[in-house]
Amino acid sequence: MDQLVSQLLLGLVSGALLVLLALGLNLIFGLLEFINFSHGALYMLGAYLTSYLATMTGDLWLALLVVPIAMAVLGAALERTIIRPMYGRDQVDALLLTFGLTYILIEGVRLVAGSGGRRVPSPGLLDFQVDLGVGRPLPAYLLFVVLVVGLVVAGLWLFLQRTNVGLIVRAGIRDHVMIRALGVRFDRYRTLVFAIGVAVAGIAGVLTGPITGVYPEMGADILILAFVVVVVGGMGSFWGAVVAGLLIGVLVSVTTLYASIYAGIVPFVLMILVMTFRPRGLLGAT
Amino acid sequence: MTDLRTPPASDGTPAGTGAAAVTIARTRGAGPARWTWGQLALLVVLAVVVMFTVPNPSLAIGMLVYGLWAAGLNLLVGYGGLVSFGHALPFAWGGYAAGLVLLHVSTSAWLAMLVAAGSMAVLSLLVGAVCLRRTEVYFSMLTLAFAQLGFFIALQWDSVTRGDDGLSGIPVPTLWLPGVTIELNALRDPLTFFLFTAVVVLVVFAAMVLYTESPMGRVLQAIRENEERARGCGYNTRLVQLATFVVAGTVAGLAGGLFAMLNNFVGLQPYWLLSGVVLIMVILGGRSSLFGPFLGAVVYLLLESSLSRSFASWQLIVGAIFVVCVLAFPQGLWGLVTQTLPSLVRRGRRTAR
Amino acid sequence: MSRSAGDLVLEAQGLDRSFGGIHAVDDVSLEVPEGSLHAIIGPNGSGKTTLFNLITGHTRPTSGRVRFAGEDITGMPYSKVARKGLAKSYQITTVFPLLTVFENVRIAAQAAGHAYVFWRPADGIRAVTRRTEEVLERIGLAADRDVVASNLSHGDQRRLDLAIALATSPRLLLLDEPTAGMSPPETAATVELVQELNRDVTILMIEHKMDVILTIADRITVLHQGRKLFEGTPDEVRDHPEVKEVYLTGSR
Numbered sequence: 001m002d003q004l005v006s007q008l009l010l011g012l013v014s015g016a017l018l019v020l021l022a023l024g025l026n027l028i029f030g031l032l033e034f035i036n037f038s039h040g041a042l043y044m045l046g047a048y049l050t051s052y053l054a055t056m057t058g059d060l061w062l063a064l065l066v067v068p069i070a071m072a073v074l075g076a077a078l079e080r081t082i083i084r085p086m087y088g089r090d091q092v093d094a095l096l097l098t099f100g101l102t103y104i105l106i107e108g109v110r111l112v113a114g115s116g117g118r119r120v121p122s123p124g125l126l127d128f129q130v131d132l133g134v135g136r137p138l139p140a141y142l143l144f145v146v147l148v149v150g151l152v153v154a155g156l157w158l159f160l161q162r163t164n165v166g167l168i169v170r171a172g173i174r175d176h177v178m179i180r181a182l183g184v185r186f187d188r189y190r191t192l193v194f195a196i197g198v199a200v201a202g203i204a205g206v207l208t209g210p211i212t213g214v215y216p217e218m219g220a221d222i223l224i225l226a227f228v229v230v231v232v233g234g235m236g237s238f239w240g241a242v243v244a245g246l247l248i249g250v251l252v253s254v255t256t257l258y259a260s261i262y263a264g265i266v267p268f269v270l271m272i273l274v275m276t277f278r279p280r281g282l283l284g285a286t
Numbered sequence: 287m288t289d290l291r292t293p294p295a296s297d298g299t300p301a302g303t304g305a306a307a308v309t310i311a312r313t314r315g316a317g318p319a320r321w322t323w324g325q326l327a328l329l330v331v332l333a334v335v336v337m338f339t340v341p342n343p344s345l346a347i348g349m350l351v352y353g354l355w356a357a358g359l360n361l362l363v364g365y366g367g368l369v370s371f372g373h374a375l376p377f378a379w380g381g382y383a384a385g386l387v388l389l390h391v392s393t394s395a396w397l398a399m400l401v402a403a404g405s406m407a408v409l410s411l412l413v414g415a416v417c418l419r420r421t422e423v424y425f426s427m428l429t430l431a432f433a434q435l436g437f438f439i440a441l442q443w444d445s446v447t448r449g450d451d452g453l454s455g456i457p458v459p460t461l462w463l464p465g466v467t468i469e470l471n472a473l474r475d476p477l478t479f480f481l482f483t484a485v486v487v488l489v490v491f492a493a494m495v496l497y498t499e500s501p502m503g504r505v506l507q508a509i510r511e512n513e514e515r516a517r518g519c520g521y522n523t524r525l526v527q528l529a530t531f532v533v534a535g536t537v538a539g540l541a542g543g544l545f546a547m548l549n550n551f552v553g554l555q556p557y558w559l560l561s562g563v564v565l566i567m568v569i570l571g572g573r574s575s576l577f578g579p580f581l582g583a584v585v586y587l588l589l590e591s592s593l594s595r596s597f598a599s600w601q602l603i604v605g606a607i608f609v610v611c612v613l614a615f616p617q618g619l620w621g622l623v624t625q626t627l628p629s630l631v632r633r634g635r636r637t638a639r
Numbered sequence: 640m641s642r643s644a645g646d647l648v649l650e651a652q653g654l655d656r657s658f659g660g661i662h663a664v665d666d667v668s669l670e671v672p673e674g675s676l677h678a679i680i681g682p683n684g685s686g687k688t689t690l691f692n693l694i695t696g697h698t699r700p701t702s703g704r705v706r707f708a709g710e711d712i713t714g715m716p717y718s719k720v721a722r723k724g725l726a727k728s729y730q731i732t733t734v735f736p737l738l739t740v741f742e743n744v745r746i747a748a749q750a751a752g753h754a755y756v757f758w759r760p761a762d763g764i765r766a767v768t769r770r771t772e773e774v775l776e777r778i779g780l781a782a783d784r785d786v787v788a789s790n791l792s793h794g795d796q797r798r799l800d801l802a803i804a805l806a807t808s809p810r811l812l813l814l815d816e817p818t819a820g821m822s823p824p825e826t827a828a829t830v831e832l833v834q835e836l837n838r839d840v841t842i843l844m845i846e847h848k849m850d851v852i853l854t855i856a857d858r859i860t861v862l863h864q865g866r867k868l869f870e871g872t873p874d875e876v877r878d879h880p881e882v883k884e885v886y887l888t889g890s891r
Contacts, residue, residue: 035423085613091422092369096569097612099371099562103605111599224434227427235424261442268435272416275428279419501749501764502757508746511735518729519807520722520750529757 005135007257008250013142013211015249016149020204021226022233022241023156024197030169030236031193034086034094040223041105042198046071046205047214048109051118060123060210064148067206068199075198079191087190102219109216117218120209145207152203153242159196160238165189228267232274234284244282322499325577326492332577333484336584342591343476344548347483349587351544353580354487356567357494358537363565364573365498366530367510368418369426372433373564375413376406376535378440378557380542385453385552386446395459395470399486399543406539407532414531418524430561437558452553459547472548483544490537494576497533506530566608572618581620646673647706648811648841649725654693654703663689665865666703671811676837678852679845680876681862687845688730690862691813694843695727696720708810722750726809730816730845734799736789740780743788743799745771747806771806778802778832794825798832805836812836814844818851830855853877 021039028036036042046067053063082101086094122141129137160166168189205214212218229248233240248267256263274281333350340346355377362368380402387398417428440447447453461468461482472479497503509516509523516523546552563586571582586604593600615622649671656664664686671677679687692698694705696717705713712720721727735743748770749761761767775781778798783791788799797817804812817833818826826848833842834855846852852859853873861868861882869875869882876882 029423035427082609082613089616090367092363092367093612093616095369095423095426096565097609099565100605100608100612103562103601103608107599107602107605111602221434224430228431231424231427231431264438264442265435268431268438271428271431275416275419496760497757499760499762500757501753501761501767502755504742504746504749504761505754508735508738508742511737512733515729515733515735515803516746517718518721518727518733519747519803520718521754522718525755529755 002135003257004254006138007253009132009135009138010142011250011253012246013145013249014253015246016146017204017208018222018225018229018249019242019245020149020152020200020207021222022229022245023153023238024200024204025226025230026236026238026241027156027169027200028194028197029230032083032087032094032190034091034098035227036194036197037095037098037223038101038105039098039197039201039226040219040221041102042071042075042219043201043205043208043222044214044216044219045074045105045109046202047120047209047218048113048118048205049202050206050209051120051214054120054209055118058121059125060121060206063209064203064206068202071202071205072195072199075195076191078198079194083194084187084190106216106219113216115216117213117215119213122210141210145211148203148207152200156196156200157238165192169193225267228271230281232267232271232281234281237281237283240281240283323495325495325575326488328577329488329491329580332580332584333488337480337484340588343480344472345587345591347472347476347480347548348545349584350480350483350487351541351548352564352567352587353583354490354544355538355541356564356571356579356583357491357576358534358541359564360568360573360576360579361494361497361506361530361534361537363568364575364579365503365510366506366527368527368531369565370429370534370561371426371565372429372431372436372561373534373538374558374561375429375433375436376410376538377542377545377560377564378436378552379406379409380539381546381552381557382440382447382453382542383539384543384546385456388456388459388547389453393457393460395461395482395547398459398547399540402543402546403536403540406542407536410532410535410539411528414528414535418527418531433558433561437554440554440558448553450554452551452555453546454551454553456546456550456552458550470547472550479548483548486540486544490540491576491580494533494537498576502526502529566604568618569608569611569616570618572620572622574617574621578618578620582618585619647671648673648708649694649843650706651690651694652704652706654690654705655701656689656693656698657701662865664693664700667862667865667867669860671841671843673810673841674837675857676833676842676844676855678856678859679843679862680847680849680852680859681868684864685862686865687862688815689865691727691815691845695725695813721807724808724810725813726804726807726811727813728800728804728815728817730819734788734796734803736787738788739784740786740788740791740799741771741775741784744774744780744802744806747803748774750807770808774802774806777835778805794821794828797821797825797829801832801836805840809840811841811843814842814846816845816847818846818848826851 021043025036025039028034049067049070050060050063053066054060078101082097083094086097126140126144128140130140130143131137160170208218225248229241229244232248233242233244248270251266251270252263255266336346336349340349355373359370359373362370383405384398384402387401391397413432417425417432441449443449458469458471461470468478468482469475470479470482505516505521505526509521509526513523542557567582567586568579569582570586571580572578589604590600593603597603611618615626617625647670649669651667651669654664654667655662667686667690679690681687689698693700696712696715699714703713704711707720707723707725710723712723735746738746745761745767749764749767753764753767772781775784778801780795780798780802783795788796791799801817814833818829821829830851833844836842853876856873858870859873859876860870861876869879871879
């Protein structure tokens with residue numbers, strides 16, 4: 001029982017990281033109308049930046065502040081330079097472009113940092129175990145991860161509900177044609193939204209570092225899972241991504257406990273079921 | 287209505303005007319210009335060039351196999367507007383199917399190919415039915431997810447796939463023809479293997495050209511242009527897309543089977559890791575024909591064999607070429623040769639006068 | 640199936656559709672006899688397009704039935720309805736932009752007998768080619784057959800849109816504002832074309848331009864706030880006081 005509870009909690013942690021990536025994908029899709037294939041690679045880049053910064057400063061805190069900003073700037077730069085020419089073209093082209101970008105980012109990191117992984121020191125301040133009363137004691141860092149993800153999710157939700165940009169993004173998710181008609185005046189918003197999406201991926205990268213370390217391919221597998229989350233939750237659905245992310249995190253984690261060889265398959269089985277019986281996703285608009 | 291002005295030129299030409307259509311056609315890489323049966327002749331020429339110029343026979347045969355695979359994928363990507371990110375699935379499946387037949391059932395090349403292609407056709411029907419529940423980005427994400435699922439199964443189902451080790455020691459296939467029996471040993475007799483592959487590839491390629499030229503293939507392109515309108519003409523558009531998914535899957539299954547026969551090995555590497563590579567071949571070669579992706583495959587493999595020896599991060603260059611292709615030359619290499627170069631020459635002549 | 644002039648091609652009974660409590664179409668019935676040219680008018684938001692969507696199966700009615708050529712087609716998917724001979728031309732021009740004019744029409748022409756043929760080249764199917772050329776000739780686009788559709792002028796694109804609908808050899812043609820956004824000469828040409836088409840195809844059309852409707856329609860249905868306000872001949876509509884008021888004050 002203790003084991004199950006612990007595994008559930010661990011599942012929530014990995015699910016929370018998936019949620020961050022899926023929300024970024026959803027956000028970008030909402031306004032920019034394409035799936036950012038390089039999202040995983042950008043997450044990996046954020047994790048690498050964290051690894052260097054944390055090694056330099058001996059702690060994670062600076063990275064948690066600097067990396068999201070750096071990633072946002074990078075995101076804005078990418079949007080302004082290579083993604084912007086894709087608007088008005090087929091959706092497919094932007095997808096392909098970011099796919100190519102993935103190659104460049106992964107190979108670039110391999111060239112600079114080598115193919116082997118790097119470690120990221122976990123923050124000394126959180127280097128203790130917390131007994132929640134259920135399950136075995138958990139490292140405080142994992143609880144910290146859940147807390148940060150919760151804050152980011154809340155922040156994004158407020159951003160979508162309370163700001164003009166949020167209003168446009170929400171409208172865009174519902175009606176792409178309208179956004180297209182609004183045309184060029186929303187270039188700034190596109191840049192902003194892409195930057196935010198990338199920054200959120202960066203935050204996920206920062207948080208992952210101390211748990212798994214960093215390696216060039218770390219973005220590839222989690223990107224596919226994030227896709228599954230988006231599909232299962234319902235494309236464009238905010239809470240769909242949150243629910244599906246946590247659900248898949250927990251399902252994988254629990255399956256690992258009982259039948260580890262099936263753990264990798266579980267998300268896909270869930271996805272096939274959802275696509276068959278509810279093609280718009282669990283919370284997708286109909 | 288004052289805010290609905292068309293975007294400035296930097297954002298692409300406004301849609302709806304005549305010049306824009308040409309621009310769109312060019313940027314989409316799916317221009318209306320078609321090479322139909324001439325592609326078959328081009329393919330024969332390319333195969334002959336490969337045969338006499340590529341010194342490594344295994345690489346030369348690989349070019350034919352990958353070329354066929356990429357051309358098949360382009361039925362989905364270029365003709366159907368359906369970007370599959372999981373085309374390694376049918377390739378790997380075909381490889382395992384052929385490998386298992388050769389190992390456990392019979393060394394007949396015909397049977398191995400038949401099972402590889404046939405079983406993949408059935409599987410494509412099932413996978414396609416799910417992936418085509420929604421199109422566009424959904425389709426891309428779902429195909430990728432299915433390929434990942436296949437990878438996990440191949441990794442875990444040790445008793446059949448031998449997991450990480452893969453199926454090695456696949457026996458040399460035998461080709462029974464009326465009157466003769468030929469050993470398809472790529473190591474000892476690469477020329478025979480090459481010729482055999484070339485014939486198979488040509489026949490399948492011709493069938494694909496026919497498919498794109500048939501009413502069905504035309505509808506597929508019409509759906510890419512305007513699905514709602516195609517429905518309005520009375521077409522079951524999903525049926526057409528599903529049929530194409532099955533064709534592309536079957537061709538990839540066959541290519542995977544040939545690849546297994548060539549290498550006498552099937553495993554996680556490289557079979558399951560090639561979804562991205564085959565897509566690069568398609569984009570590099572050009573989406574507006576079947577020959578383009580074939581050329582893309584040959585060029586990619588040439589790049590790989592020459593660059594990878596001298597530069598470990600050669601994929602960085604591939605990625606950069608790919609991005610430049612999508613940004614500036616979405617019509618790909620073949621489009622560059624057939625569309626851009628002639629117009630440049632024409633312009634050059636005009637200024638020369 | 641015999642086709643005498645009195646047969647009803649389309650029969651809608653008590654069509655009703657509400658979106659979130661608001662009745663977009665409220666208990667509308669419609670009878671379109673073979674060979675007629677029936678028009679639907681009404682101010683913006685009076686439910687014309689929704690009514691079309693209910694007929695074509697794009698939208699499911701909350702209640703009511705649609706019968707086409709004697710067969711119940713309520714809630715049938717659009718592609719199936721289209722196969723039965725109900726073609727629609729769109730309000731926003733919808734052609735296959737990167738295909739040639741010929742190819743555009745051929746796609747529609749082959750739908751009837753050669754829809755899913757994959758074992759022979761389309762170029763070799765004589766009957767389809769002949770049908771395509773016939774339609775192009777009739778619509779007046781024969782000279783532009785090799786032009787890429789998106790390079791046509793707006794007016795020609797609308798004609799091509801019509802040609803696609805016509806090439807499926809429909810029994811009933813739904814036209815959604817066929818003259819929208821056209822200059823007066825283009826409008827005149829289109830009116831002529833519609834009248835010419837009506838010689839062998841039944842037409843049900845939505846139109847905004849009152850003068851157009853009054854010249855060409857046999858019968859007119861006036862919609863107002865989702866309800867049928869009046870139905871009659873052009874002369875009756877012209878003289879109807881309530882229609883005059885609604886149409887003149889309610890429109891833009």
